[in-house]
Amino acid sequence: MSATNDLSSILTDANWTMYQICTNEPVSAPPVLAPPVMRESQLSNTQFAADFLGSLKWYQMAPQCWTKQNVLEWISYHVEESKFDASMLNMTNCSMDGSVLCQLSRETLVSIFGSLGERMYQSLQEQKAKYGTDDLNTTYDLLNNLFDEFPDFLSVSGGEEFKLLKTVIVPEDKTNDSSVSADRLNMGGALTPSSDNGYESGSTSPDSLDSSHSRGMLSLLNPSSPEYGGSDSDPELSDLQFSFSAKEFIKAEQGELKACKRSRGRPRKLSRGSEYFIEAKKNKHNPRGAHLWEFIRDILIHPEQNNGLMRWEDRREGVFKFLKSEAVAQLWGQKKKNSSMTYEKLSRAMRYYYKREILERVDGRRLVYKFGKNSSGWKLGEVGVGM
DNA sequence: CGGTTTTTTCCTGCTT
DNA sequence: GAAGCAGGAAAAAACC
Numbered sequence: 001m002s003a004t005n006d007l008s009s010i011l012t013d014a015n016w017t018m019y020q021i022c023t024n025e026p027v028s029a030p031p032v033l034a035p036p037v038m039r040e041s042q043l044s045n046t047q048f049a050a051d052f053l054g055s056l057k058w059y060q061m062a063p064q065c066w067t068k069q070n071v072l073e074w075i076s077y078h079v080e081e082s083k084f085d086a087s088m089l090n091m092t093n094c095s096m097d098g099s100v101l102c103q104l105s106r107e108t109l110v111s112i113f114g115s116l117g118e119r120m121y122q123s124l125q126e127q128k129a130k131y132g133t134d135d136l137n138t139t140y141d142l143l144n145n146l147f148d149e150f151p152d153f154l155s156v157s158g159g160e161e162f163k164l165l166k167t168v169i170v171p172e173d174k175t176n177d178s179s180v181s182a183d184r185l186n187m188g189g190a191l192t193p194s195s196d197n198g199y200e201s202g203s204t205s206p207d208s209l210d211s212s213h214s215r216g217m218l219s220l221l222n223p224s225s226p227e228y229g230g231s232d233s234d235p236e237l238s239d240l241q242f243s244f245s246a247k248e249f250i251k252a253e254q255g256e257l258k259a260c261k262r263s264r265g266r267p268r269k270l271s272r273g274s275e276y277f278i279e280a281k282k283n284k285h286n287p288r289g290a291h292l293w294e295f296i297r298d299i300l301i302h303p304e305q306n307n308g309l310m311r312w313e314d315r316r317e318g319v320f321k322f323l324k325s326e327a328v329a330q331l332w333g334q335k336k337k338n339s340s341m342t343y344e345k346l347s348r349a350m351r352y353y354y355k356r357e358i359l360e361r362v363d364g365r366r367l368v369y370k371f372g373k374n375s376s377g378w379k380l381g382e383v384g385v386g387m
Numbered sequence: 388c389g390g391t392t393t394t395t396t397c398c399t400g401c402t403t
Numbered sequence: 404g405a406a407g408c409a410g411g412a413a414a415a416a417a418c419c
Contacts, residue, residue: 292394325407338395344407349394351409366403366407 063127066098078113078120102128292349293358295332296320297371297378318371318378325367 058070066074075094094112102124109124110117299306300320309328313319322328325343333341350369353359357372371378 336394341395345395345397347408348396348410352393354409364403 058127063098063124064102066101068095068097071096071098071101074123075113075120078116078123290335292332292346293353293371293375294377295335296328296350296369297375299328299331301378313368314370315380318375319362320369320371321365322367322369 058066058074061070063074072094104112106118106121108117109121113120296310299310300312303311309324309331310320310322313321322343325347329341329343329346332346333339350359353372354361357374359375360370360372362368362370376382
């Protein structure tokens with residue numbers, strides 16, 4: 001079977017497993033596994049050694065040593081873990097062994113896997129570090145500079161529909177040819193050799209941008225805001241290491257949650273230890289994180305980058321309108337690492353701002369809000385950007 | 388660790 | 404009927 005077919009199969013199964021609503025089956029997480037016991041006498045046995053290596057999972061060895069199958073399993077794991085819609089992947093880009101994978105730049109991974117690419121890049125760095133081959137400081141620096149390097153992510157051709165990361169797509173027919181859906185949302189162009197990073201994406205198609213939009217969007221967070229740390233929590237992700245037992249727990253708990261009908265109110269999200277992996281850790285430099293209204297404000301004050309998501313209706317009065325409400329919600333969700341964010345939920349949070357006078361009501365106009373007296377950073381005098 | 392704040396989730400009813 | 408608005412309720416998560 002070809003690697004492409006392998007992945008297709010793996011990912012189809014992954015999505016199917018992930019998106020079945022009422023099953024109790026948690027998606028597979030890397031378990032705490034001891035490597036197969038190997039007797040000393042067996043060490044000299046070449047076949048045994050080969051078998052032994054072949055029996056190892058990706059999380060049991062350095063990424064440089066991964067086989068194509070290991071790489072596919074690694075991809076599959078992240079697809080499952082993040083509820084990524086695998087149908088978006090151009091699977092021809094996924095056929096590589098660990099040595100090739102390790103040469104891919106973060107940008108390339110992002111171009112292939114969209115929003116998942118960052119996490120995968122982090123995972124790769126962590127795995128390298130775990131096996132003593134990486135410099136965490138390098139990772140830190142790379143992550144720290146992440147947004148600076150993506151100034152053009154929002155530069156999509158005018159009128160282009162903003163393409164969202166469809167994180168939850170339940171296949172109607174499990175047996176469907178995945179290439180059809182892959183074509184529908186082809187994530188990346190063909191990989192082409194690059195002198196610097198080994199490989200880089202040759203794609204400049206807007207289709208390949210996808211969640212990269214959000215990265216661009218996040219990059220425009222107002223650095224002047226005292227409550228914005230700029231890069232959110234990313235730099236500290238380099239400190240993260242896999243905690244397989246914790247992840248196993250997460251999966252089990254997610255499975256349990258899916259198994260029963262949601263109760264009223266916010267559901268329990270993830271257990272302790274899970275945030276260690278799933279949730280970005282709090283950034284010491286960004287103790288409070290970004291608030292929703294600041295996120296909205298920062299989209300508005302960078303019209304050149306907001307890609308038609310929102311616009312000012314009355315700049316002086318602070319009146320603004322959502323043009324692509326669900327897209328903004330998805331961006332917000334991506335920022336908060338919540339793939340199920342919707343405009344409905346976002347708007348509820350917006351309505352809470354009325355009472356605090358961060359926003360004022362604008363009656364009779366759909367999708368229109370107005371900044372209130374307790375908001376700041378949007379007025380022309382406060383922002384050094386002419387609008 | 389407990390209290391507070393902010394956000395998320397769900398819901399019902401209403402309006403456009 | 405769909406989409407959006409309004410706001411109560413409950414709870415998670417972040418903060419203090």
